[in-house]
Amino acid sequence: MNTRNNTNQWLFEITPKNKFFSLNLREVWQYRDLLFLFVKRDVITVYKQTVLGPLWYLIQPLFTSVTFTIIFNNVAGINTGTVPPFLFNLAGITVWNYFTACLNGTSDTFKANAGIFGKVYFPRIITPISVVISTLIKFGIQFIIFIIFYIFYYFNGANLSVNISILFFPVLIIIMGVLGLGLGMLISSMVTKYRDFSNLIGFGIQLLMYLSAVMYPMELIKEKIPKYGWIVDYNPLAYVIETSRYMLLNVGHISILGLVYTLGITIVIFFIGLLVFNKTEKSFIDTV
Amino acid sequence: MKKDIILKAENISKQYRLGQVGTGTLSHDLNRWWHQIRGKENPYLKIGEINDRSTKGTSDYVWALQDINFEVERGEVLGIIGKNGAGKSTLLKILSKVTAPTTGSIKSRGRIASLLEVGTGFNGEMTGRENIFLNGAILGMTKKEITSKLDEIIEFSGCERYIDTPVKRYSSGMTVRLAFAVAAFLEPEILVIDEVLAVGDAEFQKKAIGKMQDISKGQGRTVLFVSHNMAAVKSLCTRGIVMEHGKLVLDKDIDTAVSYYLGGSGSERSNSKKFDNFENKIFKLNEIGLQNVGESYDDPLIENKEIELVTSIFLKVNDAERYHITYHLYNDMGESLFSFSNSSSEEILRKGENILTCTFPVNFFQSGSFSLTLFIVEDKRQSIFKSSDIIHFTVIDGGRELGVYMGREPGNIRPIFEWNNQ
Numbered sequence: 234m235n236t237r238n239n240t241n242q243w244l245f246e247i248t249p250k251n252k253f254f255s256l257n258l259r260e261v262w263q264y265r266d267l268l269f270l271f272v273k274r275d276v277i278t279v280y281k282q283t284v285l286g287p288l289w290y291l292i293q294p295l296f297t298s299v300t301f302t303i304i305f306n307n308v309a310g311i312n313t314g315t316v317p318p319f320l321f322n323l324a325g326i327t328v329w330n331y332f333t334a335c336l337n338g339t340s341d342t343f344k345a346n347a348g349i350f351g352k353v354y355f356p357r358i359i360t361p362i363s364v365v366i367s368t369l370i371k372f373g374i375q376f377i378i379f380i381i382f383y384i385f386y387y388f389n390g391a392n393l394s395v396n397i398s399i400l401f402f403p404v405l406i407i408i409m410g411v412l413g414l415g416l417g418m419l420i421s422s423m424v425t426k427y428r429d430f431s432n433l434i435g436f437g438i439q440l441l442m443y444l445s446a447v448m449y450p451m452e453l454i455k456e457k458i459p460k461y462g463w464i465v466d467y468n469p470l471a472y473v474i475e476t477s478r479y480m481l482l483n484v485g486h487i488s489i490l491g492l493v494y495t496l497g498i499t500i501v502i503f504f505i506g507l508l509v510f511n512k513t514e515k516s517f518i519d520t521v
Numbered sequence: 522m523k524k525d526i527i528l529k530a531e532n533i534s535k536q537y538r539l540g541q542v543g544t545g546t547l548s549h550d551l552n553r554w555w556h557q558i559r560g561k562e563n564p565y566l567k568i569g570e571i572n573d574r575s576t577k578g579t580s581d582y583v584w585a586l587q588d589i590n591f592e593v594e595r596g597e598v599l600g601i602i603g604k605n606g607a608g609k610s611t612l613l614k615i616l617s618k619v620t621a622p623t624t625g626s627i628k629s630r631g632r633i634a635s636l637l638e639v640g641t642g643f644n645g646e647m648t649g650r651e652n653i654f655l656n657g658a659i660l661g662m663t664k665k666e667i668t669s670k671l672d673e674i675i676e677f678s679g680c681e682r683y684i685d686t687p688v689k690r691y692s693s694g695m696t697v698r699l700a701f702a703v704a705a706f707l708e709p710e711i712l713v714i715d716e717v718l719a720v721g722d723a724e725f726q727k728k729a730i731g732k733m734q735d736i737s738k739g740q741g742r743t744v745l746f747v748s749h750n751m752a753a754v755k756s757l758c759t760r761g762i763v764m765e766h767g768k769l770v771l772d773k774d775i776d777t778a779v780s781y782y783l784g785g786s787g788s789e790r791s792n793s794k795k796f797d798n799f800e801n802k803i804f805k806l807n808e809i810g811l812q813n814v815g816e817s818y819d820d821p822l823i824e825n826k827e828i829e830l831v832t833s834i835f836l837k838v839n840d841a842e843r844y845h846i847t848y849h850l851y852n853d854m855g856e857s858l859f860s861f862s863n864s865s866s867e868e869i870l871r872k873g874e875n876i877l878t879c880t881f882p883v884n885f886f887q888s889g890s891f892s893l894t895l896f897i898v899e900d901k902r903q904s905i906f907k908s909s910d911i912i913h914f915t916v917i918d919g920g921r922e923l924g925v926y927m928g929r930e931p932g933n934i935r936p937i938f939e940w941n942n943q
Contacts, residue, residue, distance in 0.1 A: 247618055247627040267658035274644055274655060281646040281687075352638045353659055354618035426550075515621040518614070519537060 249515075260356050267355055271363035276370055290374045294330055298322040301448045311449050315392040316482045320382060325447040327379050328477045331372040331406065332413045332470060333438050338364035339417025340434055343425045343517050350518060357514040358507075361418055365410045372406070379481075398487065399480040408499050409473050415503035422506075422513035445470040450478075450485050469495035525595040527743050528616075528633075528711055532625035533589040535611050535767075536582055585611045586767045589625070593711075598737040598744045600758030600775055602751075602782045607764040609747045613637060613715050616745065631710025631743065634661050638715070640700030645689030649680055649699055652688050656703045670706045677728070678702035698725055705732045711743045712736065733757055751779050752888075752918035783821040783917050793818035794912050803844065803905065804897060807833040811914045814880065824888050824935070825919035830879045834870070842869040844905075845898045846877060851910075852933045853890040864901050886916040887935045 261268075280287060298319055305311045306318035313321040339361035343350065346360055387393050424430045444465055446454070451471055455462035465471045472491040479487045586608045593599050603609050614620045616627060617635030642659040643652050653674055657667040667674075675684055678699045680691070688696060714733075730753060737744045737757060748754050754761065754775065761778025763771040771781050793810030800806070810818045814827040822828055832846060847862035863869070863877060870877070892913045897906035 242630060243628040244630050244632070246629070247615065247622065249621050249623055249625070263663075264658070264661075266662075266664040270655045270658045270664075274647060274651075277651070278644060278646045349642045349659065351614075351619060352641045353635060355659060355661065518620045 268359050272367045275367035291378050294326050305448045316484050324478050324481050327375045329447045332409050334368040335365050335413025336417045340420040342421040365414050394483045396480050396483045402480050411503050412499045415506035418506035418510040422509040425517040444468050446474050451475040469498040526592045527595040527630045528593040529628045530591050533622045534624045535586040536623040537585050589769050596741045598758045600754040600761040601747045603764035608767040633711045634707045634709035635713040636704045649684040674702045713745045715747045805835040809912050822916045823919045824916050828881045832877045834875050841872045847896040849894040851892045888918045890915045
């Protein structure tokens with residue numbers, strides 16, 4: 234048999250190094266059933282043996298919103314314009330929660346799944362993607378509660394309106410998910426070697442929240458502390474949150490430039506994350 | 522006939538870092554990166570030594586695998602054998618893409634599914650049925666494939682009654698049955714299996730082996746099989762490779778490979794022992810050895826062939842018939858099993874060279890390790906010489922009928938009695 238001919242017939246090859254960049258979409262597609270089963274598992278196992286079940290998803294944002302309303306609006310006196318402060322906070326928190334849930338869920342990928350990853354191969358990226366999707370379901374439930382409160386306030390005479398740009402709201406959520414996924418993949422890869430990063434994540438997310446305009450309008454920080462306000466300007470998350478409030482509640486501003494910047498950063502982070510993730514998945518099992 | 526190579530491993534090596542990963546990792550990483558951007562070789566690839574767990578090495582880096590080359594033909598069942606730490610599992614991990622080799626490559630013409638563990642990804646909160654789908658998908662099956670085999674899987678597992686109960690309520694045996702059942706219905710071109718037969722009770726083992734046979738023999742699937750159970754390896758595999766300290770030392774037919782492995786990998790063997798200093802004014806002991814009838818001391822002792830114990834002793838006295846040889850047999854736990862002596866037979870010792878052979882019937886010893894203690898007895902009354910643990914020997918499984926229980930039966934001997942049914 235001709236050797237050269239022979240080599241061409243190999244179905245695949247296992248080698249030390251990955252090609253510089255490879256997201257094998259076809260392979261991911263082959264494993265799509267696994268993706269859905271992971272999502273199903275994540276969703277099912279959260280409710281099992283709880284009395285309140287999915288209600289737990291609602292308690293956290295509601296309580297946080299109430300707390301924020303008391304502290305930031307009633308005590309600190311942040312003005313939310315015509316929008317009820319509670320609704321203002323709830324909108325910010327709902328969107329923000331989606332990001333943190335994605336980040337938290339994916340940044341743990343390698344460590345939490347070392348057991349499975351050490352025994353069987355499937356495209357590793359399935360795991361973080363499944364987290365982002367199952368988190369989307371959680372987001373959906375939280376969003377429904379937002380809508381319920383929206384309607385409640387509306388019929389109680391609050392001056393509420395949605396902006397026509399709400400049609401692009403799903404795009405915004407996708408950006409949020411991809412950003413969380415990208416960052417999560419990046420961090421999960423680094424955690425395999427240096428556990429320090431998992432400590433960083435916990436309080437890092439909290440700090441980031443204060444820089445992401447979750448409980449205040451973006452304008453306000455620039456007005457109050459012009460010296461440091463620019464930090465928020467460079468935070469892509471702040472644009473997503475500000476814009477989603479603009480869409481949902483018709484308050485604040487929409488900055489096309491800011492959104493283009495956000496989109497750019499998201500794409501860059503996602504691809505860096507993917508790159509590092511691909512490099513790590515080949516041999517992380519030796520170091521984790 | 523043209524060979525149809527389905528899998529080819531070329532120069533596979535794998536390096537591991539020993540000690541605590543963490544301290545010094547950063548400096549090594551930086552150094553490695555610094556070499557890399559200058560276009561130099563990874564400085565840590567050069568150092569590293571043979572992976573021998575028992576000796577203390579000087580380097581922090583070891584080669585768990587070194588230059589492994591082999592080819593597997595379509596439909597072949599390859600057994601990979603070796604001691605603990607020989608690199609078998611590392612090889613399987615590389616084959617199943619769990620970790621990447623440090624150098625070398627593996628080329629394949631077929632989809633590989635690996636079974637390094639049963640029940641990977643089982644979730645206790647989910648029901649048996651849900652877990653079948655999840656586990657199947659993790660192993661690479663599509664939902665459609667699983668659905669079409671669901672009834673068979675459930676039936677094979679024997680857990681029908683519990684199938685809609687969360688798996689955390691299962692006994693460990695049931696979990697394993699369910700998990701194996703899923704794996705048994707995998708249909709890749711190449712199947713990689715590690716030690717999974719060590720689970721479950723005898724009945725289930727029998728079922729599992731039978732299924733494995735169907736997979737390899739009946740359906741012509743290519744299988745790579747790692748096990749310490751030589752009986753299973755012998756009955757399932759057609760070819761064997763023996764690994765030692767991360768190197769491939771033998772690649773032959775399965776019987777040769779198993780013999781080589783069991784024979785202490787060819788280096789030393791304790792089935793015979795020569796003596797220089799067991800001497801007094803009455804006798805001089807030359808050699809004691811065990812072998813299967815018709816084989817030599819260098820071959821492994823197989824349970825289902827006659828085994829002979831040969832004692833070579835020189836008697837210096839004229840009244841040699843006064844002396845008898847008695848052995849006490851111990852198992853590897855140090856429990857004495859029984860004693861036997863030539864005084865119960867017609868054979869007596871004579872002056873001069875004596876080569877005394879005692880033959881054990883077929884299937885007398887159960888596979889395992891044994892040791893003998895020698896006594897030289899005078900006038901059947903008192904022992905004038907005793908040597909404890911004078912020789913150790915290991916009896917191994919013979920090839921067994923396919924599909925029968927592959928584990929070790931209890932006890933130390935396995936005599937065959939006459940049965941009658943009136």
